[in-house]
Amino acid sequence: MPASRRAPVLRPTVLSLALAAALQAGSAWAVEPFVLKDIRVEGLQRSDAGTVFASLPFRIGDTYNDEKGAAALRALFATGLFKDVRIDIDDGVVVVIVEERPVIAAIDFVGLKEFEKDTLVKSLKDFGIGEGLPFDKALADRAEQELKRQYLTRSLYGAEVVTTVTPQERNRVNVTFTITEGTAAKIKELRIVGNKAFSEGTLKGLFDLNDGGWLNWYTKADRYSRSKLNADLETLRSYYLNRGYLEFNVDSTQVAISPDKQDITITINLTEGQPYTVTSVKLEGDFLGKEEDFKTLVKIKPGEPYRAEAVTETTKEFGDRFGLFGYAFARIDARPEIDRANGRVALTLVADPSRRVYVRRINVAGNTRTRDEVIRREFRQFESSWYDGQRIKLSRDRVDRLGYFSDVSVDTTEVPGTQDQVDLTFTVKEKPTGNLLVGAGYSSADRLSLTASIKQENVFGSGNYLGIEVNTSRSSRTLVISTVDPYFTIDGISRAFDVYYRTNKPINSRGEQYQLVTPGVAVRFGVPFSEYDTVFFGLGAERTEIKGTNAMPNNLYLYRLQFGESSNSFPLTIGWTRDERDSALVPNAGSYKRVNVDWTAFGNTRYLRTNLQYQHYWPITRQYTFAVNAEMGYGKGLAGRPYPVFKNFYGGGLGTVRVFDQGSLGPADVTGAYVGGNRRVNVNSELYVPVPGAGNDRTLRVFGFLDMGNVWGESEKMTTDSLRASAGLGLSWISPVGPLKLSWGTPVRKKPNDRIERLQFQIGTAF
Structure with missing residues (x-):
């Protein structure tokens, strides 16, 4: 054969055709097989020669032929590193010439x-x-x-x-x-065709998309999105199916855009069908001999309109109940028998529990920073135990509530070769848990306040919390250093340390130049008694100094005169919380309960201070929420000493009874200063509604409120006649700079000397 011969250059677009032609027609470029003496690579600039050699299907000493050459070209092009590749043959040496992609x-x-x-x-x-x-x-x-x-x-x-x-x-x-980019196309018209039972306005009100909301500049609800439209159509479907329209159907959806690509018209054609009433609900299949138990889980009753939501909830409850007994793959089918002539439907729930399984292994994936033990200690489902759907869901929720992850999911996989084992995989997606905050807030009571804090909720992936917080305002300044170990013991008992330095100037009408200075330390423990209940207890040590001489309120002056400028106390704290709200930021359902008691048995300050709080949220509809908050505080001096005035409760303003000036409720001394009292009661009721044009956005809502309450001193009698009340409207907005709450109202019950502040607001604070 000739001493030097060049194999053809095979482009990736014609490689297969050229190779086929060469093999079938005996191309003149074909190379007789020979034994490789050497391999050279030319043209490399950045890529490693090892990458090329690793892709070649031949080595020195092998027999080279056309098939191996074509395979080498395919492999090198497949790396995606080369723009062009060719092979030359030079006296038994293969020369691979490459042209790298930029x-x-x-x-x-x-x-x-x-x-x-x-x-x-x-x-x-x-x-x-x-x-x-x-x-x-x-x-x-x-x-x-x-x-x-x-x-x-x-x-x-x-x-x-x-x-x-x-x-x-x-x-x-x-x-x-x-x-x-140009300008965004906007929905000019949204039409619904075929509706008879419900008005077009009612149905369009269900949608997140709209064609004319005055707040669209904020919500962008007039910007078309296919995913948003699909979600709205599902909402529409659920609305009909939950009102008995079992055969409801969206026939078509037409989206038309104007020639200038600025206006969009959406037309939804639907068929309502007729409403159906449930005549009976029957259970069929294998219910493990617990039919009566399962019947209590049925959410839809005969005589009621068919509701798809209730059917879905019932089948889910059935699946969860089967899961309690280890049946991870139970199937529940809802089979409706429709009587169109009479508008009736008989529902049959058919259950097949399949087989009982237990969990062989629980895996954790996705945690690159957080230690496995931090996640695993939240599990309520254990390895080598029967599968329990409720415990698995609880485990997932507990991991999610840690706040370290943006997403938590659980996958169940069968173990190959077995019929009664599954593996669980908890997959988490970590998010930043550190927070460096420098901000400012403004309220009608405190004017300008500055806040700076550095917090780490998951120090070194250990699950521990460390925080330093500084807060300044006209009436209160705070420096707090806190650390929390949520699993101080293996049973989930938490331990927290606080070191703080607070200064406080009670708000009053004279503008006094005095202050209360309170440095202190505290340690507290939290004992979980259930998934929602936690009992706290702890011990603290603090020193309160009454500083200043100018125009001091009479009660502080007399207290300092009798007991001295400094007071030492060692409060023992006992508390209980139960949080069942669906959201801590914008709750729509559930309740929150709190009891906290401070008792000092040592030191030269002896007192008992109790705080009670109860919140409840009722979802009237998807958009409307009614909420009630009730608080009561009580303080009493012990060991023959009066209740310390610097532990008094204050009322009036946001958080207590709105419309009345901040801290202005309750007794006033001879100097005219508001001195607070040892007893406080306030009840707040609110009805939240969406801002017109904001759709279903719950971060921006208006509310009507009715507040009632007051503060009483030790020598005063608590009577209903002394209660103050107010009513008004407000705006709640989770703004980019922090939660904002603004209220405007009028007093319903007041006294002649009460100070009224109809407009009150606060922004930049944390819940």
Whole structure:
């Protein structure tokens, strides 16, 4: 054979055709098989030669032929590192000549406003476009289409994307996406056709999308999104199915956009069908001999309209109940028997428990920072125990409530080769748990307050909390250092340490230049008695100094005159909480209960101080919530000593009885200063409704309120005639700078000397 011969250059687009032609037709370029003397690689700039050698299907000493050459070309192109590859044969030596693809040095965006740059960079990386990756024109085109798709999700149908590739030294390129975003297309008209039982306005009110809300500048509810429309259609479907319309159907959905891509018209065609009433509910199948027990779980009763929500809830309850007995794969089918002539439906619930299983192993995945033990100690389902659906759900909820993860999921997989074993995998997605905050707040009572804090809820992945907090305001300044070990013992008893320094100036009408200074330390323990109940107890030591001389309130002056400027106390704290709310930030259902007692038996200050609180939320509808909050405080001096005045309760303003000036309720001394009292009662009721035009956004709501309460001194009698009351309207907004609460009202019951402040607000505080 000739001393030197070049094998054909096979482009990736014609590789298979060229190879087939060579093999079938006996191409003149075919190479007679020979034994390899050596292999050389030419053209490498950044890639490692080992990458090339690892892709070759032959080694020195092997017999080389055309099939192996074609396989080598395919393997090298498959790496995605090379723009061109060819093989030359030189006297028994294979020479692999490569032309590397340029590497992306930088990605930039011009004209970007709608998205954060990091969001798009992460999205493009999924398509193979990222810094340090080989550049491919085909992938760049796909990335361009992906960017346009991202803009379509924001109703920016006129967005244009132009890709510019700028060569750099050392075979690198910069990729720049120049974007002309344009203006967002808005829903001009939303129509529902075919409805008879319910008005179009009622049905459109269920949607998050709308065609004319005056708050759309904030909610962006007039921006079309296919996912949002699908969610609204499911809401519409649920609305009908929960009112007996068993055969309801959305026939079609037409979305039309104007030629200038600025206006969108949505038309929804539906068929309501007729409403059905449930005549009977029967159980069939294997209910483990516990039919009566399962019947108590049925949420829909004969004589009521058919409600799909109740049927779904019932089948879920059945599945959970089977799970209690270890049946992880129970199937429950709801089979309706429809009588169209009479508008009736008979429901049959058929159960197949399948087989009982136990959990062989529980795996934890996704935690790169948090230790396994921090997650595992929250589990209520154990390995080598019968499968218990309720305990598994409780375990997932407890891990989620840690607050360290943005997502927690549980997957159940069967163990191969067995019929009665499953493995559980808890997959978590970690989120940042550190918080560095520097902020400011403003309230009608405290004026400007500054807040700075550094907190870490999961120190070194141990699950422990460490925080330093500084707060300043006109009436109160605080420095607190806290640490919490939620599992001080293996049984879940928590331990917390607090070191604090507080200064307080009671709010009154004279503007006194005095203050109460209270440094202290405390340790407390929390004992969980159930999944919702926790009992706290602890011991503290604090010293309170009454400083200042100018225009001091008479009660403080007399207390200091009798007992001295400084008071030492060692309060023993006992408390109980039960939190069953569905959300701590914007609750819609559930209740919260709290009892806290401080008792000092040592030191020169002896007192008993009790706080009781009860909250309850009733969801009237998806958008309307009624809430009641009741609080009572009581303090009493012990061992023949009076109740210390610096532990008094205060009332009036946000958090107690609105409309009345902050801290102005209760007794006033001869100087006119509001001195508070040893007893306090306040009851707040609120009805939350959505802001017109805001749709179902629960972070922005208006509310009507009715408050009642007062503060009483030791020498005063608590009577209903002395209660103050107010009513009004308010706005609650979880704003970017913090929760805002604004209220305006009028007194319903007041006394001539009461101080009224109709408009009150607070922003920048934490719940």
